[in-house]
Amino acid sequence: MHLRSVTVINDAIASSIPTLTASFSLRLLFVRILGLSVLFGLGLFSRQPQFTSGIAIPTKQSHFTDTNDFQVLILGGGVTGVIAAETLHRRRIDNFKIIEARPTLGGRMKSFSFGAASRQYVLELGAEWIHGTQTNNGPSNPIYDLARKNNLSIQPNHYRGSMTTYDHTGQVDYMKTFNAAVENFAALTVAGGDRIQRGLMDATTRSGYALLDAKPITPHEVASEYYQFDWEYAQAPEQSSWLASSWANNFTFNCDQGGFSTDNLLTTDQRGFASILQSEAAEFLSEEQVLLNATVKAIKYSNDGVSVSLSDGTSLSADYVLVTFSLGVLQHNDVLFEPALPRWKSEAIHGMSMGIYTKIFLQFPEKFWFDTEFALYADHKRGWYPVWQSLDMDGFFPGSGILFVTVTGDFSKRIESLSDEVVKAEVLAVLHSMYPNTTIPEPDAFYFPRWQSDPLYRGSYSNWPSSFLKGHHTNLRATVERRLWFGGEATSFKYYGYLHGAYYEGQKMAEEIAHCVEDGGCAGLAHVEEVSSSRPYDIAADFM
Numbered sequence: 282m283h284l285r286s287v288t289v290i291n292d293a294i295a296s297s298i299p300t301l302t303a304s305f306s307l308r309l310l311f312v313r314i315l316g317l318s319v320l321f322g323l324g325l326f327s328r329q330p331q332f333t334s335g336i337a338i339p340t341k342q343s344h345f346t347d348t349n350d351f352q353v354l355i356l357g358g359g360v361t362g363v364i365a366a367e368t369l370h371r372r373r374i375d376n377f378k379i380i381e382a383r384p385t386l387g388g389r390m391k392s393f394s395f396g397a398a399s400r401q402y403v404l405e406l407g408a409e410w411i412h413g414t415q416t417n418n419g420p421s422n423p424i425y426d427l428a429r430k431n432n433l434s435i436q437p438n439h440y441r442g443s444m445t446t447y448d449h450t451g452q453v454d455y456m457k458t459f460n461a462a463v464e465n466f467a468a469l470t471v472a473g474g475d476r477i478q479r480g481l482m483d484a485t486t487r488s489g490y491a492l493l494d495a496k497p498i499t500p501h502e503v504a505s506e507y508y509q510f511d512w513e514y515a516q517a518p519e520q521s522s523w524l525a526s527s528w529a530n531n532f533t534f535n536c537d538q539g540g541f542s543t544d545n546l547l548t549t550d551q552r553g554f555a556s557i558l559q560s561e562a563a564e565f566l567s568e569e570q571v572l573l574n575a576t577v578k579a580i581k582y583s584n585d586g587v588s589v590s591l592s593d594g595t596s597l598s599a600d601y602v603l604v605t606f607s608l609g610v611l612q613h614n615d616v617l618f619e620p621a622l623p624r625w626k627s628e629a630i631h632g633m634s635m636g637i638y639t640k641i642f643l644q645f646p647e648k649f650w651f652d653t654e655f656a657l658y659a660d661h662k663r664g665w666y667p668v669w670q671s672l673d674m675d676g677f678f679p680g681s682g683i684l685f686v687t688v689t690g691d692f693s694k695r696i697e698s699l700s701d702e703v704v705k706a707e708v709l710a711v712l713h714s715m716y717p718n719t720t721i722p723e724p725d726a727f728y729f730p731r732w733q734s735d736p737l738y739r740g741s742y743s744n745w746p747s748s749f750l751k752g753h754h755t756n757l758r759a760t761v762e763r764r765l766w767f768g769g770e771a772t773s774f775k776y777y778g779y780l781h782g783a784y785y786e787g788q789k790m791a792e793e794i795a796h797c798v799e800d801g802g803c804a805g806l807a808h809v810e811e812v813s814s815s816r817p818y819d820i821a822a823d824f825m
């Protein structure tokens with residue numbers, strides 16, 4: 282609906298694209314100018330991937346020899362990057378390389394070992410649920426397919442049916458309020474879907490709730506709403522689009538609307554969640570097709586090709602580059618683009634939001650808490666250590682003594698600026714409120730990641746604000762100068778924020794790039810030069 286009056290511009294005229302052969306020789310010249318022999322001397326191409334233990338090592342040998350000139354460079358080895366590589370391989374395009382800063386593939390599928398020396402468990406700092414599986418013969422979540430293929434240990438996690446409620450006075454039963462919030466959220470997404478059907482303008486989710494007369498005031502009401510909304514979208518209803526949060530929910534969970542199912546499966550696999558992606562990679566990736574421990578510093582692009590500089594000073598070039606770095610990384614200018622990205626791209630990058638979702642892990646000598654899978658703590662301050670999850674349970678890690686609490690959004694930012702000791706003291710104080718008659722012991726282990734401060738992520742996953750229009754989204758995905766492609770969870774229209782969104786975007790972008798390679802050039806995904814929408818006010822009438 283917002284596109285009615287916009288100018289859609291193809292990045293360039295396809296007929297002016299130089300043939301691949303011509304661009305290839307141009308790039309060879311470019312590489313020679315940079316001093317190819319020096320790069321070889323620095324040992325760039327003798328670098329071996331350093332997979333950490335438990336990670337499948339690609340063993341297949343590729344049919345082409347090492348060179349620093351590729352048809353496609355894939356920047357980032359998360360879900361999008363690996364699935365893009367697999368898609369290219371299926372299209373018989375093997376002259377590509379994944380460049381990843383970390384020593385492993387997986388990106389925000391990131392596990393770690395947690396616990397005292399004698400009681401260690403592999404847990405997930407990032408993604409840990411498969412959201413939506415499959416209903417009958419309907420569409421299946423591709424992450425669920427990968428999990429089944431690799432016999433991943435997964436456990437149904439009952440978001441709404443296994444809950445204990447608390448506030449500052451201890452355990453208090455406010456399940457009636459909690460269930461009302463569940464119903465309000467369902468009504469919100471139905472009404473959001475209806476609003477889309479009727480072509481009405483977007484609004485914040487807060488407006489949506491208010492129109493449904495759902496106005497939380499008491500700590501119990503606020504915490505119950507938080508659990509439905511902030512805990513999923515990693516930002517508050519005020520910061521979120523009503524329409525987009527409705528469709529992200531429906532397309533994932535509501536099979537009547539094209540979604541998979543209402544299931545949420547939590548991985549307990551001690552190989553780590555990312556093992557499903559690493560095993561997939563091991564089936565087609567050769568050693569020469571992946572460069573780990575390599576941080577991209579700059580991306581230089583033109584109509585003729587792209588050159589990528591790494592932090593160790595080396596440089597690689599390609600016909601096409603797929604950038605899969607998180608939205609947060611792009612927003613933070615961690616990677617320099619030369620020339621600077623056009624205004625329409627920059628507006629899109631900064632128009633979408635990056636939410637933060639922080640799990641704070643604690644291990645105690647023994648379990649003293651609730652026997653449900655979840656607990657909700659209602660404080661006077663919204664988002665103050667509200668959602669608790671027990672892993673010391675049958676089906677998860679019985680006897681582990683592990684409990685974790687999740688905070689999101691601005692509250693996550695706040696704790697990232699505090700020391701571990703201060704955060705630990707706050708968390709223990711909440712446990713004291715929840716269990717006023719129990720002596721809470723010192724935890725044996727304590728850890729939380731700082732996603733926002735991490736230069737490889739700068740946040741957890743994207744969230745769609747109500748000021749972000751369809752044209753902006755088109756621009757987030759659009760190709761720059763026919764050579765520079767962008768993909769990742771944030772570019773997914775239907776499933777932004779989710780693993781399956783990243784999966785589909787990797788597939789889609791690689792399919793498009795494969796067409797370009799096969800056709801000897803292409804215009805790329807079109808952009809909108811200026812995004813317009815219905816204005817909230819009329820400049821001529823209201824300001825004169």
Ligand SMILES: Cc1cc2nc3c(=O)[nH]c(=O)nc-3n(C[C@H](O)[C@H](O)[C@H](O)COP(=O)(O)OP(=O)(O)OC[C@H]3O[C@@H](n4cnc5c(N)ncnc54)[C@H](O)[C@@H]3O)c2cc1C
Pocket residue numbers: 356357358359360361362380381382383387388389390406407408409410411412575576577578605606607610615616638639640732736737738740741742768769770771778779780781782783
């Ligand atoms: C805390 C948390 C919880 C989540 N929970 C879930 C969940 O339960 N279920 C779900 O479906 N989704 C969840 N998600 C979202 C999901 O993890 C992401 O949608 C998905 O992993 C994104 O994949 P991607 O390939 O788009 O990006 P990424 O995984 O971020 O991949 C990009 C890669 O680029 C690399 N990189 C960045 N900068 C550079 C550089 N300069 N040079 C070289 N490499 C670089 C990064 O290391 C990374 O590997 C969660 C995310 C987080 C953080």
